Amino acid sequence: MKTLFSFFIFFSISLLHQESKKNQRNLASSESDHKVIFLLLDGVNETIFKDLLDKGSLPHFSQMLENKDPNGYKGIYTPATSVWPSTTGPGYAPFIMGLYPQKSNLTGIRLFNRETKKYRIFAGSDLLKINNEVSKEFPTIYEVFEKDQTFSQTGFIFRRGWKADGSYIKPHASITSITALCEKLKLDDAESKIYKTDYKTINSFLSKTSGKKRFQGAAERSFFNVKKRLGKKMNPLHVGFHLMASSFEKIIFRGRKSLNQLPKFSFMSLHAPDSIAHKYGVGEKYKNAIIELDFMVGWIREYLEMIGEHNVSLIISSDHGVDPVENVIKHHHRLVDQISESLSLKIRDSEKRFSNKFNRKMKKELIDHDGFSSISGNANMQLYLKNDPQWKKKLSDLPSFKGMRYSQFFLPLIKKITKLQSTENVYFQINPSQYMILNQEGVSQITMNSDKTKASYQVLEGKDPLFHQSKDQELLKAIKNKQTLSLEQWAIITKDSNYPDSIQQIVQLLDSKRGGDIFIDAKVGYEPWDEMQAGVHGALRKDHIRVPLLISSKILDEQKARQFFKDLKRFPRTVDVYPTILKALDTPIPSSISFKRDKKTVTIPVRTDIDGVSLDIWK
Numbered sequence: 310m311k312t313l314f315s316f317f318i319f320f321s322i323s324l325l326h327q328e329s330k331k332n333q334r335n336l337a338s339s340e341s342d343h344k345v346i347f348l349l350l351d352g353v354n355e356t357i358f359k360d361l362l363d364k365g366s367l368p369h370f371s372q373m374l375e376n377k378d379p380n381g382y383k384g385i386y387t388p389a390t391s392v393w394p395s396t397t398g399p400g401y402a403p404f405i406m407g408l409y410p411q412k413s414n415l416t417g418i419r420l421f422n423r424e425t426k427k428y429r430i431f432a433g434s435d436l437l438k439i440n441n442e443v444s445k446e447f448p449t450i451y452e453v454f455e456k457d458q459t460f461s462q463t464g465f466i467f468r469r470g471w472k473a474d475g476s477y478i479k480p481h482a483s484i485t486s487i488t489a490l491c492e493k494l495k496l497d498d499a500e501s502k503i504y505k506t507d508y509k510t511i512n513s514f515l516s517k518t519s520g521k522k523r524f525q526g527a528a529e530r531s532f533f534n535v536k537k538r539l540g541k542k543m544n545p546l547h548v549g550f551h552l553m554a555s556s557f558e559k560i561i562f563r564g565r566k567s568l569n570q571l572p573k574f575s576f577m578s579l580h581a582p583d584s585i586a587h588k589y590g591v592g593e594k595y596k597n598a599i600i601e602l603d604f605m606v607g608w609i610r611e612y613l614e615m616i617g618e619h620n621v622s623l624i625i626s627s628d629h630g631v632d633p634v635e636n637v638i639k640h641h642h643r644l645v646d647q648i649s650e651s652l653s654l655k656i657r658d659s660e661k662r663f664s665n666k667f668n669r670k671m672k673k674e675l676i677d678h679d680g681f682s683s684i685s686g687n688a689n690m691q692l693y694l695k696n697d698p699q700w701k702k703k704l705s706d707l708p709s710f711k712g713m714r715y716s717q718f719f720l721p722l723i724k725k726i727t728k729l730q731s732t733e734n735v736y737f738q739i740n741p742s743q744y745m746i747l748n749q750e751g752v753s754q755i756t757m758n759s760d761k762t763k764a765s766y767q768v769l770e771g772k773d774p775l776f777h778q779s780k781d782q783e784l785l786k787a788i789k790n791k792q793t794l795s796l797e798q799w800a801i802i803t804k805d806s807n808y809p810d811s812i813q814q815i816v817q818l819l820d821s822k823r824g825g826d827i828f829i830d831a832k833v834g835y836e837p838w839d840e841m842q843a844g845v846h847g848a849l850r851k852d853h854i855r856v857p858l859l860i861s862s863k864i865l866d867e868q869k870a871r872q873f874f875k876d877l878k879r880f881p882r883t884v885d886v887y888p889t890i891l892k893a894l895d896t897p898i899p900s901s902i903s904f905k906r907d908k909k910t911v912t913i914p915v916r917t918d919i920d921g922v923s924l925d926i927w928k
């Protein structure tokens with residue numbers, strides 16, 4: 310093992326010396342060469358991120374926001390709201406499609422598709438099938454642009470058209486490239502493995518988007534430059550991962566298709582914070598993961614400068630936050646068992662990673678059970694229930710389980726769920742325009758107008774399940790007077806509450822045809838399952854739904870952006886990022902898309918009524 314490791318270090322350093330000056334030549338880029346790299350830092354809690362930023366623990370992010378860059382880069386930071394359920398998958402679609410789960414069809418990391426009667430687990434066996442499940446009525450950003458104009462590394466959703474049978478076509482993308490080699494190095498403690506993945510991701514992305522000559526050596530040099538500038542003691546393990554990953558990229562470079570240039574749009578996901586949080590909670594290790602990503606982003610910036618990419622907007626955000634779970638066994642239990650018992654129903658638990666067995670026996674599962682559960686993140690649980698005890702009726706689209714989804718009669722049963730120890734809020738719909746929110750202490754209701762643009766919110770019983778802690782006078786007045794306000798106005802007045810943008814989020818998820826019939830968020834400090842995770846997300850609360858949004862760009866008009874956010878009054882939403890990226894790349898939202906299928910170009914009309922709006926921040 311040691312020999313192999315030394316070989317790679319030697320190999321890398323020797324290449325480093327071979328690197329000639331000519332590869333550093335500045336390829337001066339004009340405004341029209343503008344490019345965007347979107348970096349998704351998976352699972353970053355906005356409050357913790359901002360705290361680290363304010364303390365000076367994130368030097369590269371701070372530098373991007375100083376607005377003193379000699380090359381004219383400007384930066385801006387704002388909290389943003391993601392989507393509910395706040396989980397990987399549903400939380401990625403906003404950035405590349407501008408959609409909430411209702412329109413993206415991704416209503417959870419696990420879901421039951423009533424039309425195909427398939428159970429999907431995107432956190433396991435159905436990882437790639439997410440590209441088939443995600444809505445084809447709206448394009449992904451990879452379908453908006455020509456094939457060579459986009460790239461995705463560990464992007465989760467990366468469909469670029471689909472074949473006649475409906476299965477997805479890949480863009481220039483790679484899930485992973487050097488797993489086998491990493492395993493050989495036996496740096497196998499769980500924390501190291503997590504970081505290894507992100508080092509692989511960056512090296513793979515850089516090598517495939519910058520051309521062989523430019524990649525050689527530049528990856529190492531930029532890495533060590535940043536380490537040196539930070540004056541930080543190098544973590545030998547991380548140096549090892551990096552050298553190994555970049556060496557391997559070089560070895561396999563020759564035989565592989567590469568873009569040889571940075572495309573218009575690139576997507577990269579770095580997963581350390583989320584993986585660390587699930588495993589170790591939200592303590593020092595979690596903060597260190599965010600600090601490590603600050604370093605990685607600094608390294609990418611250094612690399613881009615080195616290879617002459619001087620006009621690249623970096624947009625950095627996250628799919629969801631996280632909060633910790635108590636490390637005692639009674640805080641981790643199978644809520645579905647308790648629900649089944651208290652409701653006298655037979656509800657099938659979510660499978661953890663593999664859906665194959667479940668789907669193979671689906672016919673029997675449908676007959677044997679009164680419903681299915683799907684868990685996301687792991688703090689969100691959705692129950693899919695049937696109104697026909699034999700599952701013999703054809704399942705209609707929306708609402709598929711009419712009897713359950715819109716039943717007043719069901720209220721006493723749902724009240725029983727709120728009494729269970731790990732339950733925070735329970736959400737369900739009683740008719741097409743009314744949505745109930747219940748917890749142990751109270752009941753409230755959202756009433757929408759017929760075209761679903763305005764809503765009123767009122768407390769029906771006890772304490773307000775969402776806003777009882779709020780001190781915002783405008784919010785309290787609107788609730789007390791049962792005011793009918795636009796969803797935009799609700800986003801403004803709920804902005805600083807513990808449930809920011811919740812009215813919009815509840816309506817979109819409960820109206821979705823893929824979502825369950827009953828939606829349950831776990832109480833703070835609880836995991837409603839038995840995976841013993843130390844940190845969870847998925848719920849509607851602030852710690853899960855609020856994420857950082859940082860933009861660094863030469864075309865950013867920082868003054869205008871500040872004023873725009875001030876006038877917007879709400880936080881930007883992650884669904885707003887997609888149209889904002891298209892605007893930066895001077896590309897309108899298309900009404901049709903074209904891609905190659907069986908050597909022919911097909912053109913398909915698509916919907917333009919996305920959920921996001923472009924943020925007016927560019928020059």
Ligand SMILES: [Zn+2]
Binds near residue numbers: 351
């Ligand atoms: Zn995630």
